[in-house]
Every structure is written in C-alpha cells, then in structure tokens.
Amino acid sequence: NAYPDPATGGEPITIGVGHTGGVKMGDFITQAKAEEYLRADLAGAESTVTALVKVPLDQGQFDALVSLVFNIGAGNFSTSTLLHKLNAHDYLGASAEFSKWNRANHKPMLGLTRRRAAERDLFLRG
Numbered sequence: 001n002a003y004p005d006p007a008t009g010g011e012p013i014t015i016g017v018g019h020t021g022g023v024k025m026g027d028f029i030t031q032a033k034a035e036e037y038l039r040a041d042l043a044g045a046e047s048t049v050t051a052l053v054k055v056p057l058d059q060g061q062f063d064a065l066v067s068l069v070f071n072i073g074a075g076n077f078s079t080s081t082l083l084h085k086l087n088a089h090d091y092l093g094a095s096a097e098f099s100k101w102n103r104a105n106h107k108p109m110l111g112l113t114r115r116r117a118a119e120r121d122l123f124l125r126g
Contacts, residue, residue, distance in 0.1 A: 002027040006111075007104030019072065023091045045069040054080055060126025061091075064098075064119040071115070072101055095123050 002015045002023050007105045012020040016034030019041055029037070031073045045119075049057075057065070069106055077083055082097035098120040102112040 001112075005104065007109060041070060042066060044074070048074040048077060052083060052087075055089055058126055060122045060124075064123035066116075067119050067122075068101065070101065070104055071112075076101075095120050098123065 002013050002025050004010050005012055012102070013023045013025055013027075014020050015023045015029055015037070017038045019034070021039035021041075045066045046062075048069045049062060051064065065077075068082075072080075080097065081100075082094050085097060086094035098116045099113070100116075101119065102108050102116050104112060
C-alpha cells in the first residue's frame with residue numbers, strides 16, 4: 001500500500017521498497033511489482049553512480065553509493081560535497097559526508113542516521 005513520507009506526513013508518497021514515481025495514496029501493488037520497481041529504480045541509481053563518479057570504486061563503495069543515490073536522488077548526489085571529494089580522490093573525506101544526509105523535511109531522522117552509518121561502513125569496509 002502507498003504511504004506518506006514519514007518526515008512530512010505527505011509528499012513524496014511511496015510504495016514498495018522506496019518507489020515514488022507517479023505514486024498516489026490509495027495505490028496498491030503486488031510483491032512482484034515492488035521488485036520490478038526496485039530493479040528499475042536501482043538501475044537508475046547505478047547509472048548515476050557510473051556516470052558521475054570518475055575514480056575507481058570497489059564493489060562495496062559502488063554499492064554504498066547506489067544505496068545513497070537511490071535514497072537522495074541523482075540531482076542531490078550530482079551537486080554533493082561527497083561526490084566532489086570522491087572525484088578529488090578524497091575517499092576518506094567522501095565517507096565522512098554520508099552522515100550529512102540524515103535529514104528529511106529538515107529534521108534528523110533516526111532511520112536515515114542508521115542507514116547512512118551502514119552505507120559509510122560499506123563504503124569503507126566493503
């Protein structure tokens with residue numbers, strides 16, 4: 001079932017595993033459709049990371065960045081300090097930027113704080 005953003009109580013309306021495109025309250029999807037949306041959304045995030053990151057990545061770094069982009073969007077990632085530091089070969093500095101993406105509707109969110117810590121860990125340790 002579609003649900004409102006936990007931080008705003010409204011937009012963006014989400015369904016499945018984080019899919020927001022064209023979703024409205026009252027929508028319902030099957031598990032199979034949720035997985036289809038997830039594959040498509042992750043493909044977009046993977047393409048963003050591949051296109052924008054200009055330095056070598058190991059699998060853990062790539063996966064952490066895809067998770068981040070899936071959540072914050074390509075536009076936010078493309079202008080982020082994280083990406084700027086990473087493309088300057090400052091991997092450690094880039095890893096410190098994950099924690100800055102823990103807010104929704106200008107409020108720190110415990111779930112996002114945990115997610116960013118897990119992504120940072122994956123980025124650093126694979």
